[in-house]
Amino acid sequence: METVAEYRLPDDKTLADGFPADHVAWNLGSALIVQQRVPAHSYRRSVAKLRASPVDHCYISILRSGRSWTEVDGYVARNEPGKAVFRTLGHPFWGRITDAEAVIVYLPRDLFGDSAAILDAANNSILSGNLAHLLDDYISSVETSLSSLVAEDLPGIVSALRDMVAMSLTSVKHKHVTEQHGMGLMERARRYIRQHLASPDLTPESLCQELGISRTRLYQLFEPSGGVLHYIRRKRLLAAHASLSDPANNQRVFEIAEAAGFDTPANFSRAFKLEFGYSPREAREHAAAEHSAYSGVDTPDDMESFGHWLTALGR
Numbered sequence: 001m002e003t004v005a006e007y008r009l010p011d012d013k014t015l016a017d018g019f020p021a022d023h024v025a026w027n028l029g030s031a032l033i034v035q036q037r038v039p040a041h042s043y044r045r046s047v048a049k050l051r052a053s054p055v056d057h058c059y060i061s062i063l064r065s066g067r068s069w070t071e072v073d074g075y076v077a078r079n080e081p082g083k084a085v086f087r088t089l090g091h092p093f094w095g096r097i098t099d100a101e102a103v104i105v106y107l108p109r110d111l112f113g114d115s116a117a118i119l120d121a122a123n124n125s126i127l128s129g130n131l132a133h134l135l136d137d138y139i140s141s142v143e144t145s146l147s148s149l150v151a152e153d154l155p156g157i158v159s160a161l162r163d164m165v166a167m168s169l170t171s172v173k174h175k176h177v178t179e180q181h182g183m184g185l186m187e188r189a190r191r192y193i194r195q196h197l198a199s200p201d202l203t204p205e206s207l208c209q210e211l212g213i214s215r216t217r218l219y220q221l222f223e224p225s226g227g228v229l230h231y232i233r234r235k236r237l238l239a240a241h242a243s244l245s246d247p248a249n250n251q252r253v254f255e256i257a258e259a260a261g262f263d264t265p266a267n268f269s270r271a272f273k274l275e276f277g278y279s280p281r282e283a284r285e286h287a288a289a290e291h292s293a294y295s296g297v298d299t300p301d302d303m304e305s306f307g308h309w310l311t312a313l314g315r
Contacts, residue, residue, distance in 0.1 A: 056090030066100025108314025
């Protein structure tokens with residue numbers, strides 16, 4: 001779970017108390033369903049974690065028992081049985097949870113197409129009411145069938161799940177997004193950039209052609225993000241940061257620099273340090289030290305971790 005957040009024991013617990021937890025994950029191709037039982041703990045998806053693992057999927061957490069409190073931008077969402085919380089991994093958050101059982105559904109942003117703008121508007125929302133109950137019922141029915149599903153069942157199940165989540169977010173969308181213009185266009189631009197991040201042909205011109213808009217309109221669209229070139233460069237630097245933070249990635253820094261679209265390692269290092277405040281080498285060293293803290297469990301070399309599933313979700 002280190003791909004998602006950092007986790008800590010409560011102040012009155014020590015490592016000697018242990019952490020008896022169950023985490024059963026089911027990979028549905030375009031969605032992950034996790035059945036989880038955990039003791040009390042705190043969690044934080046920090047800005048540093050976002051840099052090291054820049055996935056921006058969304059998830060629904062439904063508690064079967066226990067309570068949780070999660071803060072995003074000063075707003076605390078309290079989750080409890082009978083409700084569900086919606087959150088995205090594209091924003092920092094922190095919180096705590098009591099002893100609890102939960103089912104968590106992870107969905108990739110691109111699954112929602114042009115309507116994905118509602119995800120940010122609904123971040124850290126508590127879902128309740130009839131639509132939320134219907135969503136809970138559907139997820140529960142899928143849970144009971146997980147062990148008997150076959151590959152042909154999965155696209156239809158995920159499609160229905162996506163539609164029910166989107167419907168559950170409708171009221172949040174009306175409250176937060178109705179006055180925002182160009183969100184569908186911006187989401188198309190973001191998706192195109194994500195899909196072509198490693199391509200040298202990713203330019204303002206190619207974006208204009210893809211979106212069917214003028215350069216002036218494109219610049220207006222990205223003005224709040226510091227400009228389209230700044231946005232693309234930052235996304236490439238975040239992808240490079242994630243590569244440097246991956247202990248399994250043996251690429252040399254200049255290879256990562258090339259993949260991020262930089263012509264020389266020196267230019268890459270300069271831009272990297274300007275963006276993050278430390279060098280690519282320091283980022284790799286820090287990630288290696290942090291990873292060693294989680295390396296107490298041996299797994300087969302060919303066994304994929306939950307983090308790998310989450311990173312590859314929807315690709």
